[in-house]
Amino acid sequence: MGVSVQREDFDPGREIEAAVAGRTDAGAVCCFVGLVRDVVPGAGASALTLEHYPGMTERQLEAIEAEARDRWPLLATRIVHRYGRLEPGDRIVLVVTASAHRQAAFESCEFLMDWLKTKAPFWKLEETPEGEHWVEARDTDEAAASRWQSSGQSSVPREIKS
Amino acid sequence: MGVSVQREDFDPGREIEAAVAGRTDAGAVCCFVGLVRDVVPGAGASALTLEHYPGMTERQLEAIEAEARDRWPLLATRIVHRYGRLEPGDRIVLVVTASAHRQAAFESCEFLMDWLKTKAPFWKLEETPEGEHWVEARDTDEAAASRWQSSGQSSVPREIKS
Amino acid sequence: MKLLYFAWLRSKTGIGQETVDPPEEVRTVADLLAWLPTRGPGFAAALANPAVVRVAVNQEYARPDHPLRRGDEVALFPPVTGG
Amino acid sequence: MKLLYFAWLRSKTGIGQETVDPPEEVRTVADLLAWLPTRGPGFAAALANPAVVRVAVNQEYARPDHPLRRGDEVALFPPVTGG
Numbered sequence: 001m002g003v004s005v006q007r008e009d010f011d012p013g014r015e016i017e018a019a020v021a022g023r024t025d026a027g028a029v030c031c032f033v034g035l036v037r038d039v040v041p042g043a044g045a046s047a048l049t050l051e052h053y054p055g056m057t058e059r060q061l062e063a064i065e066a067e068a069r070d071r072w073p074l075l076a077t078r079i080v081h082r083y084g085r086l087e088p089g090d091r092i093v094l095v096v097t098a099s100a101h102r103q104a105a106f107e108s109c110e111f112l113m114d115w116l117k118t119k120a121p122f123w124k125l126e127e128t129p130e131g132e133h134w135v136e137a138r139d140t141d142e143a144a145a146s147r148w149q150s151s152g153q154s155s156v157p158r159e160i161k162s
Numbered sequence: 163m164g165v166s167v168q169r170e171d172f173d174p175g176r177e178i179e180a181a182v183a184g185r186t187d188a189g190a191v192c193c194f195v196g197l198v199r200d201v202v203p204g205a206g207a208s209a210l211t212l213e214h215y216p217g218m219t220e221r222q223l224e225a226i227e228a229e230a231r232d233r234w235p236l237l238a239t240r241i242v243h244r245y246g247r248l249e250p251g252d253r254i255v256l257v258v259t260a261s262a263h264r265q266a267a268f269e270s271c272e273f274l275m276d277w278l279k280t281k282a283p284f285w286k287l288e289e290t291p292e293g294e295h296w297v298e299a300r301d302t303d304e305a306a307a308s309r310w311q312s313s314g315q316s317s318v319p320r321e322i323k324s
Numbered sequence: 325m326k327l328l329y330f331a332w333l334r335s336k337t338g339i340g341q342e343t344v345d346p347p348e349e350v351r352t353v354a355d356l357l358a359w360l361p362t363r364g365p366g367f368a369a370a371l372a373n374p375a376v377v378r379v380a381v382n383q384e385y386a387r388p389d390h391p392l393r394r395g396d397e398v399a400l401f402p403p404v405t406g407g
Numbered sequence: 408m409k410l411l412y413f414a415w416l417r418s419k420t421g422i423g424q425e426t427v428d429p430p431e432e433v434r435t436v437a438d439l440l441a442w443l444p445t446r447g448p449g450f451a452a453a454l455a456n457p458a459v460v461r462v463a464v465n466q467e468y469a470r471p472d473h474p475l476r477r478g479d480e481v482a483l484f485p486p487v488t489g490g
Contacts, residue, residue: 013175016195024200024250030271031193033178034490037262038186050489053413053482056466081489088186093490100199103306106272109192113264113490121463121482122489123414134415137486144265196407212406215330215399218383243406255407275407283380283399284406285331296332299403 002077003061005052007084010094019076019098026075026098030105032113038088039126046128048135050083050092053121057081064115068097071111072104079112081122111148118145165223167214169246172256181238181260188237188260192267194275200250201288208290210297212245212254215283219243226277230259233273234266241274243284273310280307325394329370330401333377336370353379354388356398376402408477412453413484416460419453436462437471439481459485 076098099105124135238260261267286297361368380399444451463482
């Protein structure tokens with residue numbers, strides 16, 4: 001329930017638990033965890049620093065969360081995004097969605113991740129053996145996010161399945 | 163990472179952790195947890211008993227897992243399915259998938275759940291105030307599973323996004 | 325031949341597991357589904373609508389034309405409802 | 408007017424945050440993006456390709472025709488790469 005932007009790590013198991021604690025109407029929980037990948041394997045550490053825009057970040061995440069709750073019949077949502085210096089293997093982001101049925105949980109979780117990738121004001125500064133550089137945005141992320149805008153596909157939940 | 167069919171509960175946080183423990187090439191973990199829903203809210207307990215076909219169940223789950231690993235570039239997969247008597251709110255099933263990028267993790271997790279719902283030999287006997295009855299299969303689950311068979315849609319990974 | 329019944333196929337036949345020796349004409353899954361109802365009213369009730377009966381031979385899903393052998397393990401069950 | 412720069416817009420301008428008093432003709436986001444490069448080579452470099460600069464006014468994404476007021480908080484940054 002809600003949004004956190006924090007330097008500290010989070011606990012996916014506890015977040016899943018909290019999303020459905022005490023309820024018996026949720027049949028489906030979907031949880032996504034994003035991790036720092038070692039972009040230059042074998043070349044030693046390739047840590048990164050996540051910069052963000054305090055204030056706007058929280059606003060954007062809350063708006064995205066409200067949008068997901070408008071589109072799908074969700075019983076719980078949770079977004080946690082870290083900032084600061086992170087090493088390969090570290091957790092960056094968590095999204096949890098809960099619903100009566102699995103399709104709403106899966107779709108809304110994907111939706112939230114696609115929008116986070118393209119709208120939430122975070123920027124990655126990558127450390128490589130050649131020095132630091134700002135990670136460039138990927139066209140494929142834009143494409144992934146844009147599918148939720150077209151009226152043709154998946155903009156409203158398809159027929160419900162459990 | 164394998165398949166477990168068991169009477170005991172499982173720990174989603176530990177399963178997510180185990181899927182990517184010690185690796186730095188996984189950027190995405192998707193975890194789905196299915197729970198017992200109270201089908202008759204307010205009417206007291208509506209527990210259920212999950213029957214299965216020992217031997218064939220494990221075989222089917224392993225075959226489905228191998229199929230997912232053929233279709234997507236997965237770094238880890240995990241399936242746990244419980245049997246026996248379960249109460250509303252109890253966890254039934256867990257699927258975890260890990261990949262370099264999020265689309266493969268999401269798609270393969272959905273694929274596994276769709277196939278579990280239609281191919282894994284489990285049957286739910288529901289306790290209601292009117293007595294016990296065997297839960298009927300849902301056409302929407304068949305439809306969900308069949309989308310992975312058509313050559314037109316999503317039978318192979320779409321372009322990769324992180 | 326070992327037969328297993330699950331879910332309401334077990335309730336209706338009253339049998340979880342049995343060993344049978346079907347007549348020689350029973351050579352496929354379809355033959356078996358046609359023969360079983362002749363064994364009594366419980367079997368007739370359980371197999372009244374063969375379209376909703378799934379069959380696995382040696383723990384793999386099998387179609388009606390799947391051939392059967394003496395030592396096979398054949399399971400009959402309704403569409404699955406796990407997950 | 409408060410200006411914020413993030414990621415490589417900060418590196419190139421050398422500024423994280425500043426308060427500016429743009430000339431009266433600067434009435435929209437587009438006007439601001441046209442005016443800033445005239446302030447020096449760092450700004451010119453940062454804004455060389457305005458197509459890759461995103462703008463937020465008072466912490467909401469804003470289009471080029473978005474009007475600007477004296478007290479606004481305007482942020483300039485590249486396409487986001489979180490998640």
